[in-house]
Amino acid sequence: MTQPADPREPRTLDVTAGTAQLLTRITSQLGTQLTRLHLNAANGTRRPMSTPHLPTLVAVAHGSRDPRALTTVNALLDRVRELRPSLPVRLGHIELNAPLLDHTLAGLDGGDAVLVPLLLSRGYHVKHDLPGAAATAPHLRVRVAAPLGPHPLLVEALHARLTEAGWRTAHGTSRSTGVVLAAAGSRDPDSAADTRRTAGLLSERLGGVPVVPAYASAASPTVPEAVRALTARGRHRIAVASYFTAPGLFATRSAAAAPWLAAAPLGAHAALARLVLHRYDQALTTTPVPAGSSQLVPA
Structure with missing residues (x-):
């Protein structure tokens, strides 16, 4: 690549860079621009980055009795803080x-907050619990960001976790391999649609290997059922991709059903941290709403 004559000018993106690299650069540039030029809720004017009134990013986790979940979420948020x-x-x-969540919102002094669900699809929590929590905080102007998935950055994290578990590029050309995308599950059809979309994106990322979405609760097929379905199609080396933000009961049960490789949950992967900020930045592009109200940002 030729160095620009003026070093102050940005370099052209390398068209041969991978999808993950391009997404990383674009997300980083967008986040910087939006942070420097976020809208003033009162009059629509722009404030510089030095303002002390940036809307608070409130990451919303589901919660788990597994002590590893809280440790993992805190590690993820540490990455977010490092990036911004x-x-x-x-x-x-x-x-x-x-x-x-309601205690966290009550502890904020006022101003603007963006709820970023650390959840991977649309469902009851995103559609009802988060707007409901926002309505209980009349001292705040609250936006509710879209769930993390589906998104290509999630697929990069899923691929990385599979690679850590032993997946290799050559497996993508084998007629004997398959992947089960293990998710929490929901009765909401939008949630299932989001998970199917992620399964399709992951299949593309793996070179066309069949990826079957499966669920730990509330929906079908279950992970064992998905494994049997792939086996019936002649796929005997079946990996389970863990479509969970953090360790917990569902992730553990899903991994136990893997007949071959079992990937770890997404955890504090760098791509996940970038995606949290991307959802936050998306929410900042919407007009602030009155105190005690909420606005759900489309994915």
Whole structure:
């Protein structure tokens, strides 16, 4: 690549760079621009990056009795803070772990907050619990960001976890391999549609290997059922990709059903941290809403 004559000018993106590299650069550039030029809720004017009133990013985790879940979520948020040091970041849980979301919101002094669900698809929690929590905080102007999935950055994280578990590029050309994408599950059809979309993206990333979505609860097929379905198609080397943000009961059960490789949950992967900020930045492009109200940002 030829170096620009003026070193102050940005370099042209290498067209041979991989999808993950391009997404990383674009997301980083977008986040920087939006942080420097976020909208003033009162009059629509733009404030510089030095403002002390950046909307607080409130990451919303589900909660788990598995102690590894809280450790993992905190590690993920540490990565988010490293990527955007000036951004105030807080954590709230829907259930099972402290701090609970309503306590986190009550502890904010006022101003703007963006709830970023650490959830991978649309469902009851995103559509009802988060807007409901926002409505209980009349001292805040709250936006509710879209869930993390589906998104290509999630697929990069899934691929990385499979690789860590032993998946190799050559497996993508084998007629004996298959993957089960193990997700939590929901009765909401939008949630299943989101998971199917991720399964399709992961299949493309793996070179066309069949990827079957499966669920730990509330939907079918289950992980064992998906394994049997792939086996019936002649796929005897079946890996389970863990479509969970953090370790927990569902992730453990899903991994136990893997007849071959079992990938770890997404965890504190760098791509996941970038995606959290991407969803936050998307929410910032919407018009602030009155105190006590909420706005769900489409994915």
